[in-house]
Amino acid sequence: MTRSLGYLFIVLVTFCIACSSQSENTSLPIIDNIALSKSLLKVEVLAKDLNVPWDLAYADDGYLWFTEQSGSISRAHLTTGQKTKVLTIKEVWSLRTTGLLGLAIHPDFKRNPYVFVNYTVKQDTTVYNKLVRYYFANDTLTQPKLLLTTVGYRAHNGSRLAISNNGKLLWATGDAYNGNNAQSLSSLNGKILRLNLDGSIPKDNPYPNSYVWARGFRNMQGLTVSDKGKVYTSEHGDAIEDEVNLIEKGGNYGWPFIEGMHNKPEELAFADAHQTKEPLKSWTPVIAPSGISYYNSSLIPEWKNSLLLTTLKAKSFRVLSLNDDGTQIKAEEVFFENHYGRLRDVCSDAEGNIYISTSNHDWNPQPGFPLSGDDKILKISPAKKPTHKPLTAVKVQKGNAAIDGAQLYNSYCASCHQTNGQGVKDVFPALAGSKNVTGSTTTLIKMVQNGINSKSGQQMPSFSFLKDQETAAILTYIRKSWNNKSSAITPQQVKSNR
């Protein structure tokens, strides 16, 4: 009794301190301004000290909901930032890219307070992905209903959730590290799945009695639905060709036989035979695209009718302007490159304010990050006058650059082996001090040409698509950096080992 009264007292005092400081200053901390052609924007910190906020979703009761990878679901008030943890899911298995991932909120949340999440679980040695629906009542999530289970793996679990304009739940799944899954109609992996909100199969799905809506995907990290009902995804390529796709009913997107644009002879043959869909855009070198969100508000008119995209590897926020019917990307602008670190997700609210989350506490931390207060959720909205020197967009450079080993290394290799050549412990080997790097030139050239399939489950893709000159520049660079002191490799040596 005394204890609970004491507790109540502390709560009241804390609450009064919180309300008095808030009545003096209801605004969130502003950390940057952005100048567009007409609009001036501000960037505020809505929430901080989070653990990889993987998915953000707006609810029409005035809150931004978010998942943290380790297993919790929270919501933050859109103007005060006041944050409450709503649920922690104990069975979540969170390691590298597994954990509590996708989140979707019922579009009419006030009347239908349903929350959908998917997450990875591990039982003995078997990994699954669960899709679960909750009901929000009394500040917590209740009545968990398991809608669907898919095969999982230590990597390539996807995934994202979204609700389509006609009220169906979409789930973008990963191929669970097995390309064959992506083409097979009897597997739920490497697919866009489409469900009724109670977990049943909609009658108008393309294949009878199947959740499959579209197939041929590797590892999607972004999913969004436009005002007109168009569905877009972002997806990680292997060593090259990250993608943004426009999803069509029954569409085949080609993985593992096609990566990115349909431009190699064997890809064209598969495309002909299976009428595959080409991405709206692909990126080589890769940028690791993550959350994607269709934006159509007049609040920031320069960004109306565009796809907002966050990226992990490229550590940037990108605005992809669409044509009128949403079938083409007309232009790409890049913001915040290297400024806030890895960015995991993006969404907007009913007024058109935009929210992005950082991912600097995830499995692949970058030099210079995390910043203090990471991980954060940032709010982007119009500002009246600047309080900081405004940031501007960087136009995307079309590469014709001179061949530079360090730059090529950073584009093609550093996402795994890291800029400093130290790799990631137990995942990607260090190239600094590696005998395979400093030793036989033939072995090294062959490894990089052919890729490496290891027992550990981590794999190195083949880099045979690089030109001889490019491979030679990268290999010379890694043989002479980070205290490695070996001979250069020439384009002729690469050529004779193809």
Ligand code: HEC
């Ligand atoms: C997608 C991640 C990834 C990328 C990108 C990548 N590698 Fe690797 N690399 C690996 C993995 C995983 C291994 C270890 C495979 C094994 O278990 O043997 C490896 C091994 C190596 C090795 C052997 C090191 C040793 O000590 O055994 C070399 C050399 C190497 N990579 C060079 C490169 C170069 C050069 C590039 C860029 C052109 C590159 N890698 C890009 C994942 C990657």
